[in-house]
Amino acid sequence: MTVLKAKDVERVVKLSGSGRIEKDVPPKFKPGDRIVARNFESKGHTRLPRYVRGKRGVVERDHGVYVFPDTNALGGPQNPQHVYNVRFDFREIWGEDAEANAVLHIDLWDDYMEPAE
Amino acid sequence: MGDHDHTAPLPDVVLRVKTLESLLVEKKLVDPEALDALIDLYENQIGPKNGARVVARAWVDPEFKAWLLKDATGAVASFGFASDKGKTLVAVENTPKVHNLVVCTLCSCYPWATLGLPPVWYKSAPYRARAAKEPRSVLHEFGTELDDDVEIRIWDSNAEVRYFVLPERPEGTEGLSEEELVELVTRDAMLGVSKVSAPKGRDA
Numbered sequence: 001m002t003v004l005k006a007k008d009v010e011r012v013v014k015l016s017g018s019g020r021i022e023k024d025v026p027p028k029f030k031p032g033d034r035i036v037a038r039n040f041e042s043k044g045h046t047r048l049p050r051y052v053r054g055k056r057g058v059v060e061r062d063h064g065v066y067v068f069p070d071t072n073a074l075g076g077p078q079n080p081q082h083v084y085n086v087r088f089d090f091r092e093i094w095g096e097d098a099e100a101n102a103v104l105h106i107d108l109w110d111d112y113m114e115p116a117e
Numbered sequence: 118m119g120d121h122d123h124t125a126p127l128p129d130v131v132l133r134v135k136t137l138e139s140l141l142v143e144k145k146l147v148d149p150e151a152l153d154a155l156i157d158l159y160e161n162q163i164g165p166k167n168g169a170r171v172v173a174r175a176w177v178d179p180e181f182k183a184w185l186l187k188d189a190t191g192a193v194a195s196f197g198f199a200s201d202k203g204k205t206l207v208a209v210e211n212t213p214k215v216h217n218l219v220v221c222t223l224c225s226c227y228p229w230a231t232l233g234l235p236p237v238w239y240k241s242a243p244y245r246a247r248a249a250k251e252p253r254s255v256l257h258e259f260g261t262e263l264d265d266d267v268e269i270r271i272w273d274s275n276a277e278v279r280y281f282v283l284p285e286r287p288e289g290t291e292g293l294s295e296e297e298l299v300e301l302v303t304r305d306a307m308l309g310v311s312k313v314s315a316p317k318g319r320d321a
Contacts, residue, residue: 008151
């Protein structure tokens with residue numbers, strides 16, 4: 001087993017721990033698209049919070065291609081796909097009594113979304 | 118070390134950490150010098166001062182501000198901070214009509230390289246649950262009041278992108294240098310739970 005040495009600390013903390021990868025994967029969505037967050041029960045790992053599942057939002061920004069945590073975190077395939085920032089109105093998420101004039105921005109992978117009808 | 122009360126038992130968490138550390142060192146899985154270097158790095162070299170320098174630069178340099186809002190990863194990298202994870206960074210701008218607030222509802226994702234160690238409240242379950250549901254109440258508890266016509270935007274750092282807030286430059290700071298502005302910018306303002314205040318006596 002490799003043990004981290006003091007002289008290597010600065011170099012190691014600069015290493016990328018990002019899931020971003022340079023891979024040419026076509027996006028399934030584009031800014032302006034209306035989407036609905038999928039509603040599934042994960043038996044393993046997911047970065048899709050329960051509070052947005054089944055809710056409708058609008059794609060704001062394409063962040064590029066990243067590994068898919070639901071499969072990658074379990075040692076499975078990287079399943080690279082686009083991650084987007086998606087905007088949800090507070091009323092859509094929390095209902096009629098939601099605090100006024102507030103929106104949620106959250107990052108969703110392609111496989112977390114379906115086109116809204 | 119040596120500043121704690123020797124007559125009282127240590128809290129459980131402290132005891133557990135100390136036990137784990139001595140075991141790991143004893144089994145040669147952790148080099149204590151590397152541990153000290155890591156702690157020094159995050160306590161003394163990487164901290165909210167990094168983010169404050171980015172904000173002050175954006176306040177005085179419109180070209181830099183445009184770059185920061187378009188590509189914060191690149192703009193922040195130009196400072197050469199000891200970055201910790203190479204995460205994609207996004208800066209979101211507060212204006213008189215928009216107030217941004219950062220949270221990670223899933224765990225405690227945080228822009229470490231720019232803001233340093235996350236505060237305990239940021240990692241707490243109540244903040245994580247409430248910031249995304251009742252932000253005006255949360256802001257009120259931080260002493261931040263917003264007019265009803267100000268839109269609140271919550272940024273849930275649930276994935277691979279790390280968000281931080283470009284706060285509004287306070288009125289009455291027109292004559293300050295970039296270095297003086299750095300001193301005004303707080304960690305809390307870069308998370309969106311508070312605003313940046315003008316130095317005393319300089320309020321417009």
